[in-house]
Amino acid sequence: MLKENGRGIHGGNTSNHWARICDTCQSAVCTVYCRADSAYLCTGCDARIHAASPEALYHERIWVCEASECAPAAFLCKADAASLCTTCDSDIHSANPLAGCHHRVPILPIPSMLCGTHPSGFVMGPTGIAAKIEFLTQDDDETIHEEEDEDETASWLLFNPVKNINNQSNKIGQFFGGEVDDYLDLDKYNSCQDIQFSNQDNNQLQHYNVSQKSYGSDNVVPTQFRKSKDQIHNHSFQLGLEYETLNNGYDHPASISHANPQRARFQNPSPRPQKGITDLFSSPPIPMPTQLTPMDREARVLRYREKKKARKFEKTIRYASRKAYAETRPRVKGRFAKRTDVGAEQMFSTTLIEDGGYGIVPSF
DNA sequence: TGCGTGGCATTAACCACATCCTCGG
DNA sequence: GTCCGAGGATGTGGTTAATGCCACG
Numbered sequence: 001m002l003k004e005n006g007r008g009i010h011g012g013n014t015s016n017h018w019a020r021i022c023d024t025c026q027s028a029v030c031t032v033y034c035r036a037d038s039a040y041l042c043t044g045c046d047a048r049i050h051a052a053s054p055e056a057l058y059h060e061r062i063w064v065c066e067a068s069e070c071a072p073a074a075f076l077c078k079a080d081a082a083s084l085c086t087t088c089d090s091d092i093h094s095a096n097p098l099a100g101c102h103h104r105v106p107i108l109p110i111p112s113m114l115c116g117t118h119p120s121g122f123v124m125g126p127t128g129i130a131a132k133i134e135f136l137t138q139d140d141d142e143t144i145h146e147e148e149d150e151d152e153t154a155s156w157l158l159f160n161p162v163k164n165i166n167n168q169s170n171k172i173g174q175f176f177g178g179e180v181d182d183y184l185d186l187d188k189y190n191s192c193q194d195i196q197f198s199n200q201d202n203n204q205l206q207h208y209n210v211s212q213k214s215y216g217s218d219n220v221v222p223t224q225f226r227k228s229k230d231q232i233h234n235h236s237f238q239l240g241l242e243y244e245t246l247n248n249g250y251d252h253p254a255s256i257s258h259a260n261p262q263r264a265r266f267q268n269p270s271p272r273p274q275k276g277i278t279d280l281f282s283s284p285p286i287p288m289p290t291q292l293t294p295m296d297r298e299a300r301v302l303r304y305r306e307k308k309k310a311r312k313f314e315k316t317i318r319y320a321s322r323k324a325y326a327e328t329r330p331r332v333k334g335r336f337a338k339r340t341d342v343g344a345e346q347m348f349s350t351t352l353i354e355d356g357g358y359g360i361v362p363s364f
Numbered sequence: 365t366g367c368g369t370g371g372c373a374t375t376a377a378c379c380a381c382a383t384c385c386t387c388g389g
Numbered sequence: 390g391t392c393c394g395a396g397g398a399t400g401t402g403g404t405t406a407a408t409g410c411c412a413c414g
Contacts, residue, residue, distance in 0.1 A: 326401035334404025
C-alpha cells in the first residue's frame, strides 16, 4: 500500500490532462486506436465510423493505454488490471523486480463485433446489458483454472496444442503468428523488452535507461494499488450504451509509478504510436518452438513452480534506517507522536532497550 | 426474489521526523 | 566539474474508522 502522507497518489485529481483527444470529434478523449485509419477515436466516433461500412466494420482497433491515454495499449498487466502501451509497460514494470513479476499478456485488436468491449472483459450486448467475456489472451485458460494449482501449472504449458485448440489461444497465435506462450513467460520481461527496444528510437531507449538507472534509489515500488471504492471510474460511452470497467478496484499504475513528480515525472509518451509499438504489431512472427519434449515440459513445470513459490507480495522496505526510526518512534493510537508528548520519551527509551533489532541511527 | 442486519475481513488515512534528493550558488 | 547548504519530498509502522463482503432471516 502506498501512502503519501495522506496527500494521495493522484493528488485528488484523476483527470488526465495529457489524454489524447479523438482525432475526429476533437472533443472526447480517445479510447481506441484504429490501425487501418491511423486514427485515435473516442468510443462514439469509433462506433459511428466503423458502422458506416462493412469494410470499416472489420478495422482492427486497439485500446488506448490506460496510463498515458496517448498510445495504443500493447500489454495487459493482470496484476494491475491495466492495459498499457509499451512505454508505460516498460516504465512501470522495469521499476523493480517485484513489478517485473507482474503477469502481462499481449492485447489483441478488438474484434469488430466486440465493439464496446474493454480489456477488462465487459462487453455490451445489443440489449445494453453488460456481460463478462473472456480475455482474448493466451492465458485465459490460466484464468479459468487459476484456483487449481495443477490446472495453473498446465496453463503454464499452454504449448499443448490440444489444449489450445479449444481455447482462444489460437487467436493469439494468429495475432503473433504462432504460439507465443513461451515468450510470455515474462520472466524479467527480457525477451519482449529486447524485441521492443531494439526497434525503438534512441530517445525512447534513453528514457528506458533512465528508468533503469533510477531503480534502487528512491522510486516507489509499484505494488497493486487499490482504488478507493467510490473512485472506481466508469467509462461512459456515447453509443447509447454504457459499459463499466471491471470493478477490480485497481487503478492506473502508471500514474503512480514515480511517487515524486519532481524527481521522476511521468514520461508522457509520444502522442503518436511509437515505432516500437508499430513494430510490435506489424513485425514478422516471432519464431517459436511448437513442440515440447517431456524434459522441456518438466523443466517448465519446475521453473513455474519455483517462480510461484518465490512470489512475494510483501511490502518492500527500502530504507532500513527509516524503518528503525518508525519502529522506535513514539505513537499515540498508532499515529506518530511528537517526542515532546507526554510519555513519549519514556516509550522511546523503553522501546530502544527492549528492541535489540534496531539501534538508534545517530544523526549528525 | 429482494431487503435488512450482523459479523468478519479488508483498506485507507493519520501522525512525526530522519533521511533522501534536487537545485542553486 | 565538484562541493555545499537549503529546502522540499519521501518513507516508515501501529491503530482505527470506513467500507465491502457474505451469510442468514
